[in-house]
Amino acid sequence: MKLKFYIFLFLLTSAVFAQQKQVETSIDTTKNKIGAEFKLTLKTVVSSKSKVVFPKQKTFGPLEVIQSYPVDTVKKDGNYELIKKYGLTQFDSGKYVIPSVTILIDKKPYFSDSIKVEVANVKVDTLQQKMYDIKDISTADEGLGSWWKYVLALLIILGIGAFVYWYVKKRQQKKIEEEVYKTPIEKATSLLNNLEQKELVQKGEIKEYYSELTDIARNYIEEAIHIPAMESTTSELIQAIRTASTKKKMTLTPETVENLERVLRQADLVKFAKSKPLDFEITEDRNKIQKVILTLDNAIPTEIPSEEDELLNEAQRQKQIKLQLKKQRNKRITIAVASVFGLLIVTTAVLIAVKGFTNVKDTVLMNPTKRLLESEWVKSEYGNPGVLLETPQVLKRVDPLKVLPKDAMALIKEMQLFVYGGMTDNFYIAVSTSKFKTPTEIDLAKTLEGSLKVIEAQGGQNIIVKQEDYQTNEGVQGLKGYGTMTVINPLTKSSTKVYYEILLFKQEQGLQQIIISHEEGDSYGNTITDRILNSVELRKASN
Incomplete structure (x- = not known):
């Protein structure tokens, strides 16, 4: 009789891990509860x-x-x-x-x-079963959880980014209008003043100073006299100015041209020969450039622009404004994006400082066991003899009787199984209960061995097991088996190291079993397991 019983226990635990297809044309049971x-x-x-x-x-x-x-x-x-x-x-x-x-x-x-x-x-023993008041109406879970807070934070950050973009755009629009000059001399004079405000000489950036100084002069000559000054060497530029002064009947003294040539050659020495002029020489060169520009501007013959020329100049001015707007738009986008990323970095840093890196990472990456832990938990009773426990999701009823042969079925009166997830999932829990037709002595240690053999048959490898006596909060004694193993995914053939716990409880004619597993090292899985096991309450078997 004992041999048959342990064979049954082995088959019983296999029902928790292996489910076969229904092949009979029938009904699973002809007697059931309301x-x-x-x-x-x-x-x-x-x-x-x-x-x-x-x-x-x-x-x-x-x-x-x-x-x-x-x-x-x-x-x-x-x-x-x-x-x-x-x-x-x-x-x-x-x-x-x-x-x-x-x-x-x-x-x-x-x-x-x-x-x-x-x-x-359903029989209710009003002498032993506690009576409770009707619970208040609960708010239905809309599936948002705490994620609306992160969505709100993201919207706020995007809103700040949009405001930064608008504010920079408004300021730069005004600046563009101010920076688009009507005449070359106006532009050159303004750029010379801006150059002094940069204080490049005081910072020791002499090369940069001379480069900008000569660029201002060359730009003016190119725009006002229409000489390709930016692409010309110093010698070519001086020769071009002398030629243009003759053609355009410009009144230029030899001293003006010599001063320009002297500053340009000084700049060449600074840029290419690493020459370092003295402070007073730098000041003299700046004054010479300003005087040369003013002299050239006065020497250019005054022409009364025609209406066609005015339209052409205005068209060029509008074209220049559009180019400036395009550059500034790209700059605004860069600033706005940088601002958003900066806010995200600051927000993330604050969250990490308050909640820790792991918590923030798992929240952003939507860690499945973290979401399971933070879901709406449900307390329900499963099977007979009943197992009352709290879980993050309702366990689903499956039919284990169809996987047992008829000789094993002869030993049991009733058997029920409830499951969430699978052994290869992030979190797995199974609750099974059974009642026997005749009084039977149950050895929980041998039942645990049968469970582990079935786990091994279903792909569990390198199983490490420890066992100890276990007691519920109500003082019900049982057996706990726990440890680690490697589970092979039959689809991907990948392996995962899993931590598991098996709780077994026996009654006069009943057996109650709880199996929980999750990936080893998963702190959220450990928290879920502890909360489930701390909520376990056991009912006595009823006839």
């Missing part, structure tokens, strides 16, 4: 060219359809086995008949068998 699910299965074998239409009704006689499962297809000897499942329920106790339903195969009607079922009341 509101519980009857799973009705309809199966047919047809050729590959046949068309099968299963019923799409909301009720099967007195039972309500709560779930219409997708059709499973299995290829057998050139044909296809189609399996359709329905989840049915009834909220009044009594005996009912699920009537036959019509299945159309190639437009021909075929009928299923009718099945008798029984729905029983």
Whole structure:
């Protein structure tokens, strides 16, 4: 008898990790509690060219359809086995008949068998079961959690970036209007004043000073006298000025041309020979350039511009404004983007200082176990003998009875299984309960061994196990197995090191089992596990 029982325990734990397909054309149970699910299965074998239409009704006689499962297809000897499942329920106790339903195969009607079922009341022991007041109405979870705060912060940062862009644009627009000069002499005079305000000489940047000084002079000559001064050497420029003064009948003294040539050659020595003029020489060169520019401007014959020339000058001025606007727009975009990134960096730094780097990183990257921990937790009771515990998500009922052979089924009266996730997921929890038909002595240590052997058969490798006595908050004694193992993902063939805990509790005719696993080193997984286990309450087995 004991040998058969341990074989059963081995098969029982395998139901937690391995689920096979339903292949019988039947109902999973003919007796159930109010509101519980009857799973009705309809199966047919047809050729590959046949068309099968299963019923799409909301009720099967007195039972309500709560779930219409997708059709499973299995290829057998050139044909296809189609399996359709329905989840049915009834909220009044009594005996009912699920009537036959019509299945159309190639437009021909075929009928299923009718099945008798029984729905029983849930027994409540008012002497032992505590009574509670009706809870207040809870606000429905809209799925936003705390993420709206991050969205709001992002909108604020983008708003600040947009304001910076607008403010810089407004200031630079005004500056552009001021910097677009009407005449070359006006531009040259303004640039000379700006050069002095930069204080390049005081900073020791003599090369930069002479470079800007001569560029101002060359730009003026190019715009006012129309000589390609920027591309010309010093000798070429001086010769071009002498030629232009003759053609344009400009009154220039030899001293003016010599002063310009002297400053240009001094600049060449500074830029290319690393010459270092004295301070008074630098001042004299600046004054010479200013005097040369003024002299050239006075020497240019005055012409009364025609209306066509004025329009041409205005067009050139507008073109220059557009070019300046384009440059400044690019500059504004750069400043705005830099401001946004700066605010993001500052905000991130503050969050890291307050909450820590790991917390901020996991929030930004949407760590799945962190989101699971911060979700709306639910406290529910599962199975019989009942296991009451708090979880971040409601566990889903699965049907373990279909994976057990008939000889093992002879030992049990009732068995239920509830699961969230899988062994290869970020977090996994399974709760199973069973009641036996006859009193049986249960060895929890051997049950734990059976569980570990099944885990190993399902792909667990390098399993390290420790075990110790375990006691719930209410003082119920049990056994705890825990440790690490390597789990292989059957799809990606990648391996993950996993931490697991298995809790086992026995009663006179009942066994309760809780299995939890998550990636090793996951602090959020550890927190979830501790919270779940601290909430465990066990019910006694009921007949």
